[in-house]
Amino acid sequence: MPVTLTINGQRHQLRVEPRVTLLDAMRTRLDITGPKRVCDRGACGACTVIIDGRTYYSCSMLAVEAQGRNIRTVEGLTPIDSATGATSRAGGVAQGKLHPVQQAFCDHDGLMCGFCTPGFVMSTVALLEKNPNPTAEQAKRALDGNLCRCGTNIGVLKAALSAKGVVRG
Amino acid sequence: MDSRAPGPGAGRRAPENAHDRIPDPGSRSPQVAEVQAPARPPQHPKYPWPEKPRLIGTRISRLDGPLKVSGRAKYSYDIARPGMLYGRILRSPHAHARLKSIDAAAAEKAPGVKALLITIKPGDKILYPGEEIGALAAATEQQAADALRLIKLEWDVLPALATVEQAMRPEAPQVFTPANTRRGTAQEDGDLAAGFTAAAHIVEGTYSTQVQTHTSLETHGSVCEWNGDNLTAWVSTQAVHGTREGFAAGLKIPQANVRVITEFMGGGFGSKFGPDIQGLLCARVAKAANAPVKMMLDRKEEHLVTGNRPSAFARVRAGVAADGKLTAFDAQTWGTGGAGAGSDYPLPYIYTFPNRRRTHTDVYINAGQQRAMRAPGHPQGCFVTEVLMDELADRIRMDPMEFRIRNLPAPGPNAMWAKYFPMGAERINWKSRHVTGDPAPGPIKRGLGCSANRWGGAGQGARAHCEITADGSVVMRCGTQDIGTGNRTIMAMVVAETLGLEVSQVTIEIGDSNHPFAPGSGGSTTAAAVMPAMRVTAGKARDALFERMAPQLGVPIEQISIGVGTVVVSPSTRDSLPDGPAAARSGQPPASRSISWRDACRLLGTVPVSVDGQWERGLSAGGTSGVQFAEVEVDIETGITKVKKIVCVQDCGLIVDLKTAETQCYGGIISGLNYAVFEERILDRNTANMVNPNMEWYHMAGPSDIPEIDVVLVDQPERGVIGIGEPPAVATAAAVANAIRNATGVTLRSIPITPDKLLAELQRAGGTN
Numbered sequence: 001m002p003v004t005l006t007i008n009g010q011r012h013q014l015r016v017e018p019r020v021t022l023l024d025a026m027r028t029r030l031d032i033t034g035p036k037r038v039c040d041r042g043a044c045g046a047c048t049v050i051i052d053g054r055t056y057y058s059c060s061m062l063a064v065e066a067q068g069r070n071i072r073t074v075e076g077l078t079p080i081d082s083a084t085g086a087t088s089r090a091g092g093v094a095q096g097k098l099h100p101v102q103q104a105f106c107d108h109d110g111l112m113c114g115f116c117t118p119g120f121v122m123s124t125v126a127l128l129e130k131n132p133n134p135t136a137e138q139a140k141r142a143l144d145g146n147l148c149r150c151g152t153n154i155g156v157l158k159a160a161l162s163a164k165g166v167v168r169g
Numbered sequence: 170m171d172s173r174a175p176g177p178g179a180g181r182r183a184p185e186n187a188h189d190r191i192p193d194p195g196s197r198s199p200q201v202a203e204v205q206a207p208a209r210p211p212q213h214p215k216y217p218w219p220e221k222p223r224l225i226g227t228r229i230s231r232l233d234g235p236l237k238v239s240g241r242a243k244y245s246y247d248i249a250r251p252g253m254l255y256g257r258i259l260r261s262p263h264a265h266a267r268l269k270s271i272d273a274a275a276a277e278k279a280p281g282v283k284a285l286l287i288t289i290k291p292g293d294k295i296l297y298p299g300e301e302i303g304a305l306a307a308a309t310e311q312q313a314a315d316a317l318r319l320i321k322l323e324w325d326v327l328p329a330l331a332t333v334e335q336a337m338r339p340e341a342p343q344v345f346t347p348a349n350t351r352r353g354t355a356q357e358d359g360d361l362a363a364g365f366t367a368a369a370h371i372v373e374g375t376y377s378t379q380v381q382t383h384t385s386l387e388t389h390g391s392v393c394e395w396n397g398d399n400l401t402a403w404v405s406t407q408a409v410h411g412t413r414e415g416f417a418a419g420l421k422i423p424q425a426n427v428r429v430i431t432e433f434m435g436g437g438f439g440s441k442f443g444p445d446i447q448g449l450l451c452a453r454v455a456k457a458a459n460a461p462v463k464m465m466l467d468r469k470e471e472h473l474v475t476g477n478r479p480s481a482f483a484r485v486r487a488g489v490a491a492d493g494k495l496t497a498f499d500a501q502t503w504g505t506g507g508a509g510a511g512s513d514y515p516l517p518y519i520y521t522f523p524n525r526r527r528t529h530t531d532v533y534i535n536a537g538q539q540r541a542m543r544a545p546g547h548p549q550g551c552f553v554t555e556v557l558m559d560e561l562a563d564r565i566r567m568d569p570m571e572f573r574i575r576n577l578p579a580p581g582p583n584a585m586w587a588k589y590f591p592m593g594a595e596r597i598n599w600k601s602r603h604v605t606g607d608p609a610p611g612p613i614k615r616g617l618g619c620s621a622n623r624w625g626g627a628g629q630g631a632r633a634h635c636e637i638t639a640d641g642s643v644v645m646r647c648g649t650q651d652i653g654t655g656n657r658t659i660m661a662m663v664v665a666e667t668l669g670l671e672v673s674q675v676t677i678e679i680g681d682s683n684h685p686f687a688p689g690s691g692g693s694t695t696a697a698a699v700m701p702a703m704r705v706t707a708g709k710a711r712d713a714l715f716e717r718m719a720p721q722l723g724v725p726i727e728q729i730s731i732g733v734g735t736v737v738v739s740p741s742t743r744d745s746l747p748d749g750p751a752a753a754r755s756g757q758p759p760a761s762r763s764i765s766w767r768d769a770c771r772l773l774g775t776v777p778v779s780v781d782g783q784w785e786r787g788l789s790a791g792g793t794s795g796v797q798f799a800e801v802e803v804d805i806e807t808g809i810t811k812v813k814k815i816v817c818v819q820d821c822g823l824i825v826d827l828k829t830a831e832t833q834c835y836g837g838i839i840s841g842l843n844y845a846v847f848e849e850r851i852l853d854r855n856t857a858n859m860v861n862p863n864m865e866w867y868h869m870a871g872p873s874d875i876p877e878i879d880v881v882l883v884d885q886p887e888r889g890v891i892g893i894g895e896p897p898a899v900a901t902a903a904a905v906a907n908a909i910r911n912a913t914g915v916t917l918r919s920i921p922i923t924p925d926k927l928l929a930e931l932q933r934a935g936g937t938n
């Protein structure tokens with residue numbers, strides 16, 4: 001069936017089966033691969049996106065349900081730097097262009113393999129847009145829907161508590 | 170057992186082989202408690218580590234951070250190729266069954282299906298749930314899943330073994346050949362009878378640890394694309410070269426025809442060293458369909474078939490003399506690594522029992538096979554030994570840390586526990602520790618515990634190629650991979666250090682089997698294998714640059730050296746002598762002159778510096794030691810344990826990037842915390858099917874479960890680089906278990922320490938106080 005999705009401010013028209021999740025539509029049809037498929041049943045948060053200001057597990061929402069809504073993925077935080085381009089080579093995204101939350105994750109080493117990272121970044125952005133100065137307890141609560149297997153949580157928490165300059169959403 | 174069944178070494182990567190890839194000197198003779206001498210750097214490497222490094226030992230942010238936090242790092246799971254199909258694997262729903270018939274006709278004709286393979290035939294047996302039966306590729310994931318369901322299978326379901334207890338019963342059905350168990354020979358040292366005679370106290374108990382699965386967030390799998398007879402495979406792997414070899418062997422094609430790419434990789438923890446069955450099936454269906462195929466496992470498959478840490482059981486009898494010296498250790502141990510795979514682990518761990526005996530029995534059950542998992546064997550041996558140590562300490566009423574120090578092997582660069590224990594004790598406030606059982610009133614009981622760990626971490630054999638071009642670019646190519654450790658970043662640090670540059674001026678190209686050979690990333694060996702190759706190769710490139718510059722500058726090569734962002738030309742020795750001609754003319758010693766890196770490289774013209782180098786002895790070593798302390802709060806009404814704080818004192822030789830090394834420790838500790846109180850693979854006792862093959866009932870710590878973690882990294886620059894991925898993961902569970910014991914006064918000899926187990930034990934003991 002035809003579906004129109006607004007992702008990172010851009011409209012996409014595509015045809016998918018009704019059973020296709022928002023996550024799979026983004027990943028397999030639109031090459032938006034920041035959101036990861038890890039548990040595929042709403043337990044790990046690696047597919048977290050922000051829809052109309054709230055975090056959602058995109059694995060647990062059908063693409064058809066997401067029509068007419070404002071979907072933000074991790075890619076939308078960092079427009080591709082036209083000067084350097086986003087290459088697959090490490091360092092291709094210019095350091096200065098990162099969103100404050102992304103920069104904080106880099107500065108505090110809140111990532112290792114990086115597979116959970118887009119989800120954690122989006123949950124942190126959603127938190128800070130509502131509450132720019134969370135306590136440690138509030139930050140942990142807000143991130144409790146995300147799991148990391150490498151054990152980056154210490155850096156993630158430091159990043160969430162130190163990122164400044166996030167515009168209230 | 171038919172010939173296709175996965176006995177040890179029968180075609181699949183047997184765990185013994187996996188162990189061989191992990192050069193941990195300690196685990197080769199698991200019973201030996203003494204710590205073997207560390208690999209020592211010899212005296213005079215040609216490119217030694219700098220005495221006063223500029224970058225090494227500082228905190229550098231990961232170079233691939235920006236790509237990962239922006240979602241633009243492309244993992245194997247993210248690769249999309251033109252015309253790509255989606256593959257799915259047909260798997261056994263049963264734990265033990267014989268195939269009666271298979272009918273795939275409908276699936277072959279199903280919409281979107283482009284290729285279908287069946288890999289077993291009627292009469293064949295399967296030995297665990299999820300065992301591969303076949304595979305197909307279709308235009309969409311949904312079509313692939315639909316087609317799988319159309320395959321009709323008929324089975325004779327056979328009796329299955331779901332637990333070690335079931336497999337060890339004398340009347341158990343014989344599922345494995347020659348038997349369901351394999352008893353090893355007893356390992357003995359000293360005089361056991363004399364040891365027990367000398368004991369003032371004896372502790373007897375049965376200890377156990379659970380099966381845990383790797384649960385890498387990126388599942389196993391690949392994208393395979395053929396171009397004629399040449400295969401390019403984007404694989405989620407810890408070993409691009411090992412995986413190339415695996416594809417070539419499995420597909421019977423030359424290695425020259427295979428290229429394996431792993432630019433980014435979403436975790437492996439020891440479970441991803443080859444193409445595996447799913448990689449070979451992916452390549453085969455891609456060939457049959459004449460199109461690229463992506464075949465990534467789903468979460469359930471990941472839990473069932475891609476490896477796990479074996480369970481461990483130990484029936485132990487141990488003695489201690491009145492003076493606090495250990496006298497004797499006698500253990501029967503067993504465990505399961507699944508269908509035909511081993512389960513051995515080092516025991517006793519670290520502490521010196523002068524008289525000891527141990528016999529280990531592998532028990533086979535109808536479940537997926539084990540693989541090396543983050544410090545294979547060590548967390549098991551550590552848990553059993555360290556909980557026993559606390560029990561023994563209580564018998565002689567000695568502080569458990571003092572008791573440990575009294576029974577340590579001789580100190581050495583890789584055996585520093587006697588120094589580290591007091592360091593950790595200070596930071597956890599050990600002197601505030603009460604004796605076993607918190608006397609405070611109320612349901613919340615607090616406690617402290619400690620434990621120790623050791624690991625190998627030596628590596629060798631990495632090769633690299635370095636180019637320096639006239640525009641000042643530096644490209645280092647090496648067929649290693651960054652599995653999340655920060656390998657890419659520390660490589661850049663060593664190269665930049667050697668060439669006087671910043672890390673951002675160095676391009677590191679890894680994760681491609683077309684690059685020079687480097688070993689797989691397992692056993693915490695990567696840093697110790699790759700950093701020497703970086704130092705040597707960059708050093709050779711630097712020398713080659715100087716050689717090219719010298720005639721153009723008209724100075725001997727000895728007068729050229731590296732500055733910071735510059736190449737420095739010193740005055741000649743003759744000039745710099747006080748009575749030399751230059752000094753005579755000016756009355757001042759002549760100054761050296763600096764040429765910018767860019768200008769220096771410009772002298773190269775069109776022909777770049779292009780050199781090969783490799784790992785050399787003397788820049789890395791093996792053998793680490795560390796201790797951990799845990800502080801917990803246990804609610805004895807709910808049985809819920811809250812780990813409040815972990816202190817970790819750990820060495821790993823020369824620390825390259827302090828920032829990523831600390832993160833490795835945090836990560837190891839959190840994995841140990843999961844092992845202590847959360848994770849467990851649970852199999853249905855009747856069907857041997859896993860009942861929690863997901864991420865909500867397979868419990869792992871979330872952000873609110875993470876304690877304060879205090880890491881003290883001890884730098885040992887004189888030893889060279891040693892790996893740090895596994896050592897900090899070993900001791901956490903034992904320290905937490907001992908802290909829970911200290912808090913509650915009851916001894917849990919089994920992890921994970923879940924509320925149900927703790928409440929049952931508290932009830933048996935009649936509660937605390």
